[in-house]
Amino acid sequence: xRIAVDGMGGDKGPGTVVMGAVxxxxxxxxxxxxxVGNQDILKAELAKLKYNPKQIEVHHAEEEVTMEDHPAxxxxxxxxxxxxxxxxxxxxxxxxxxxxxxxxxxxxxxxLLILGRIPGIVRPALLIDFPSNxxxxxxxxxxxxxNADCKxxxxxxxxxxxxxxxxxxxxxENPRVGLLSLGEEDSKGNELIHETRELMKSLKxxxxxxxEGQDVVNGKAELVVCDGFTGNVILKFGTGLxxxxxxxxxxxxxxxxxxxxxxxxxxxxxxxxxxxRLDYQETGAAPLLGVAGISTIGHGKxxxxxxxxxxxxxxxxxxxxxxxHIEEALKQNGVAEL
Amino acid sequence: xRIAVDGMGGDKGPGTVVMGAVxxxxxxxxxxxxxVGNQDILKAELAKLKYNPKQIEVHHAEEEVTMEDHPAxxxxxxxxxxxxxxxxxxxxxxxxxxxxxxxxxxxxxxxLLILGRIPGIVRPALLIDFPSNxxxxxxxxxxxxxNADCKxxxxxxxxxxxxxxxxxxxxxENPRVGLLSLGEEDSKGNELIHETRELMKSLKxxxxxxxEGQDVVNGKAELVVCDGFTGNVILKFGTGLxxxxxxxxxxxxxxxxxxxxxxxxxxxxxxxxxxxRLDYQETGAAPLLGVAGISTIGHGKxxxxxxxxxxxxxxxxxxxxxxxHIEEALKQNGVAEL
Numbered sequence: 001x002r003i004a005v006d007g008m009g010g011d012k013g014p015g016t017v018v019m020g021a022v023x024x025x026x027x028x029x030x031x032x033x034x035x036v037g038n039q040d041i042l043k044a045e046l047a048k049l050k051y052n053p054k055q056i057e058v059h060h061a062e063e064e065v066t067m068e069d070h071p072a073x074x075x076x077x078x079x080x081x082x083x084x085x086x087x088x089x090x091x092x093x094x095x096x097x098x099x100x101x102x103x104x105x106x107x108x109x110x111x112l113l114i115l116g117r118i119p120g121i122v123r124p125a126l127l128i129d130f131p132s133n134x135x136x137x138x139x140x141x142x143x144x145x146x147n148a149d150c151k152x153x154x155x156x157x158x159x160x161x162x163x164x165x166x167x168x169x170x171x172x173e174n175p176r177v178g179l180l181s182l183g184e185e186d187s188k189g190n191e192l193i194h195e196t197r198e199l200m201k202s203l204k205x206x207x208x209x210x211x212e213g214q215d216v217v218n219g220k221a222e223l224v225v226c227d228g229f230t231g232n233v234i235l236k237f238g239t240g241l242x243x244x245x246x247x248x249x250x251x252x253x254x255x256x257x258x259x260x261x262x263x264x265x266x267x268x269x270x271x272x273x274x275x276x277r278l279d280y281q282e283t284g285a286a287p288l289l290g291v292a293g294i295s296t297i298g299h300g301k302x303x304x305x306x307x308x309x310x311x312x313x314x315x316x317x318x319x320x321x322x323x324x325h326i327e328e329a330l331k332q333n334g335v336a337e338l
Numbered sequence: 339x340r341i342a343v344d345g346m347g348g349d350k351g352p353g354t355v356v357m358g359a360v361x362x363x364x365x366x367x368x369x370x371x372x373x374v375g376n377q378d379i380l381k382a383e384l385a386k387l388k389y390n391p392k393q394i395e396v397h398h399a400e401e402e403v404t405m406e407d408h409p410a411x412x413x414x415x416x417x418x419x420x421x422x423x424x425x426x427x428x429x430x431x432x433x434x435x436x437x438x439x440x441x442x443x444x445x446x447x448x449x450l451l452i453l454g455r456i457p458g459i460v461r462p463a464l465l466i467d468f469p470s471n472x473x474x475x476x477x478x479x480x481x482x483x484x485n486a487d488c489k490x491x492x493x494x495x496x497x498x499x500x501x502x503x504x505x506x507x508x509x510x511e512n513p514r515v516g517l518l519s520l521g522e523e524d525s526k527g528n529e530l531i532h533e534t535r536e537l538m539k540s541l542k543x544x545x546x547x548x549x550e551g552q553d554v555v556n557g558k559a560e561l562v563v564c565d566g567f568t569g570n571v572i573l574k575f576g577t578g579l580x581x582x583x584x585x586x587x588x589x590x591x592x593x594x595x596x597x598x599x600x601x602x603x604x605x606x607x608x609x610x611x612x613x614x615r616l617d618y619q620e621t622g623a624a625p626l627l628g629v630a631g632i633s634t635i636g637h638g639k640x641x642x643x644x645x646x647x648x649x650x651x652x653x654x655x656x657x658x659x660x661x662x663h664i665e666e667a668l669k670q671n672g673v674a675e676l
Contacts, residue, residue: 070525133582145520148528182483182570187408190486190567213574217582229528230568232520233551237572238579240552244471245583 001030001315004086004095007037008064009102010307011300014038017101018045020307025055027308031315034095036061037082061085067300071105075113083107087114090293096318097294099285099310101302107295108146108288115293118327120336123147124290125158125228126297127165128235133219136172140165140223141216145232146288152196155179155225156203156335161289161326162223163205168320169287169313172222177203178211180226185210192227200225203333246272285310287317289326294318339368339653342424342433345375346402347440348645349638352376355439356383358645363393365646369653372433374399375420399423405638409443413451421445425452428631434656435632437623437648439640445633446484446626453631456665458674461485462628463496463566464635465503466573471557474510478503478561479554483570484626490534493517493563494541494673499627499664500561501543506658507625507651510560515541516549518564523548530565538563541671623648625655627664632656 007017014037021033032055035042039060046056061082065074074081083106089095091114100107104126112124125143132139142162147154159177166175179200181189186197188210200207208221216224216234226234250268254261284306285296294317298310330336343359345352352375359371370393373380377398384394399420403412412419421444427433429452438445442464450462463481470477480500485492497515504513517538519527524535526548538545546559554562554572564572588606592599622644623634632655636648668674 131582148520148526148531180571182486182567182574188486190565193486193567213571213576214578214581216575217578226571227528229520229531230571233518233564233568234572234575236520236551237554237576238551240555241576241579242583243552244469244555245580249587 001318002032002034002095003311003314003318004034004036004089004098005307005311006082006086006098006100006102007035007042008061008082009100010298010302011067012303014041015045016302016304017307018042019049020304021056021311022046022049022051023304023308024311025051028312028315029055031055031311032057033311034059034086034089036086036089037064059085059089065103065106067103069103069106071103071109074103074106075109083110084114087111087293087295090295091115097296097314099296099298099314101298101300101307101310104145104297107297111288111291111293111295115291115295118290118292118323120327120330121290122151122154122157122337124288125161126286127162127289128286129170130216130235130238132217134222135219136170136222138170139216139219139221140170141231141235142223142225142289143228143231144235144286145228147228149229150192150227152192152199153335153337155192155196155227156199156333157290157330159200159203159205159207159223159225160329160333160335162225164322164325164329165287165289166222168322168325169316170222174206175222176208176220177205177223177225178208178215178221180213180216180224180230181210182212183210184212199335203335205333284313292323294323339656340370340372340433341649341652341656342372342374342427342436343645343649344420344424344436344438344440345373345380346399346420347438348636348640349405350641352379353383354640354642355645356380357387358642359394359649360384360387360389361642361646362649363389366650366653367393369393369649370395371649372397372424372427374424374427375402397423397427403441403444405441407441407444409441409447412441412444413447421448422452425449425631425633428633429453435634435652437634437636437652439636439638439645439648442483442635445635449626449629449631449633453629453633456628456630456661458665458668459628460489460492460495460675462626463499464624465500465627466624467508468554468573468576470555472560473557474508474560476508477554477557477559478508479569479573480561480563480627481566481569482573482624483566485566487567488530488565490530490537491673491675493530493534493565494537494671495628495668497538497541497543497545497561497563498667498671498673500563502660502663502667503625503627504560506660506663507654508560512544513560514546514558515543515561515563516546516553516559518551518554518562518568519548520550521548522550537673541673543671622651630661632661
């Protein structure tokens with residue numbers, strides 16, 4: 001399985017990406033990573049590490065995308081960026097999937113431009129897994145930022161794509177799918193929710209109706225569907241809140257007398273362990289579902305372990321043939337755009 | 339200062355409301371609470387407690403609103419509910435403010451119907467204080483559910499009302515006001531945000547531009563403005579997530595060997611203390627800003643301490659003359675509806 005990796009993407013620099021790629025191939029002899037970027041830099045990083053040279057290829061790219069670059073500008077003016085070249089490797093069939101820990105907006109725009117859409121898809125959407133009390137330990141949220149404004153058919157397609165993701169990538173048998181709103185009753189919602197309701201009910205999914213904010217985490221659903229504005233806000237709010245809570249508890253632990261302080265010595269590793277589970281960004285990548293190819297995007301802060309996990313996850317996507325399942329499911333649910 | 343309290347509102351029953359009211363007057367000789375509801379029930383509860391009888395009045399109401407009642411039905415068909423009578427006491431000038439821990443939707447509808455709007459207000463909005471890293475320890479969010487669909491002028495008015503709240507109720511000198519979006523840059527937003535941007539910039543507030551989800555908690559702003567759909571979702575998501583995190587940490591604490599277990603004995607009170615701070619619902623009430631009178635709404639789960647605090651908070655509203663300030667500020671900012 002060949003995975004293209006943007007060697008220049010991510011806050012921690014090419015060294016971290018290269019280390020993650022090498023760790024991945026060293027753990028899985030069935031993987032080949034196509035590292036894309038400045039070949040001098042990538043080769044210099046590779047020279048520091050041990051690996052089977054048949055499992056790593058370096059593909060040179062003249063330019064790189066920064067975190068500050070505007071997506072539209074990247075698409076137009078950086079056609080030889082590592083992001084472009086990596087996506088072209090998927091388009092040409094040289095690789096099964098592309099992963100970047102770089103600029104999320106640019107990654108979405110470039111994948112959409114180069115890979116195009118799965119037939120029938122109106123707009124691709126970004127999905128993330130958020131820790132929850134569901135049996136699988138996670139609830140997926142789609143869309144978390146690709147589409148600030150949505151139409152009913154887009155939400156219905158997000159539901160279908162997310163359902164396929166939950167089944168084929170997360171292994172959930174009959175995913176409970178909820179539409180995020182401000183009350184469970186049909187009468188509760190904004191205009192978009194009201195317009196979308198009947199279409200959602202018509203889908204051949206395990207649709208449980210409206211869910212509320214708390215249902216994202218309490219295990220009521222395996223998949224929560226929302227517009228990309230709301231999804232983006234709750235994702236960032238959730239990450240920020242988790243940090244606030246953990247910091248506040250840590251603060252309390254070391255400021256409540258010596259017994260508590262001693263206890264804190266035992267507690268902090270436990271809290272940190274939990275926080276890692278919550279920080280989805282450390283554990284993999286978010287797929288951009290709906291593009292005709294596999295495109296996954298990691299957090300800029302990804303360390304080498306996150307990069308490695310993301311590469312393993314990209315392989316899982318490749319094995320799953322998820323895009324064929326999505327194309328088929330769109331038709332079966334009557335929401336393919338003609 | 340006379341405060342009307344819906345004696346029948348709240349999950350815990352009239353006994354809890356009566357106890358909260360009595361605790362409030364026993365701590366503040368300047369308070370009179372007008373308890374509204376079934377007089378037999380209220381008087382029976384009062385008979386169990388000690389207080390200055392001049393500080394508690396019972397006002398009879400034939401009907402009561404349940405948590406399941408639909409707001410529109412309450413408005414039309416339960417005109418003699420304790421909620422209606424309590425609001426009428428404010429309308430008539432008998433009380434300065436009304437507080438209920440009952441059905442939020444019904445409370446908003448009845449207050450809007452009976453009290454009407456502050457001149458110039460398009461739609462009232464619900465505000466809550468969420469714990470954050472801001473110097474005051476909280477960031478206010480407006481709207482958290484009164485208006486699922488908003489227009490630019492409504493968001494601008496929410497900003498002005500929230501600013502007055504932050505100044506006169508929370509005592510923040512020059513509140514930093516942010517517009518919730520999916521990126522800081524002007525280019526990031528949905529249609530509503532794009533349409534609202536210039537109007538927000540025209541306000542004579544300490545407007546800091548777009549803020550993102552994490553900025554609700556990281557202390558970047560004292561006031562975050564959003565539509566009631568997004569606000570409701572993040573409020574409920576935040577409360578659910580806080581519960582998930584605290585439960586998970588508790589679980590880790592008691593499942594990690596005996597040393598950790600012993601340490602947990604010291605830790606759990608600390609964690610519980612923090613959780614109470616986070617659970618805004620236990621600490622007071624959310625004001626429905628924009629109605630021509632003072633209307634505050636507590637969580638259904640409010641205990642007697644929360645009821646007492648909500649009554650103290652209602653008094654603070656009364657002293658502040660916040661509605662006059664809002665009316666004036668709407669004009670000064672050029673966003674009063676003609």
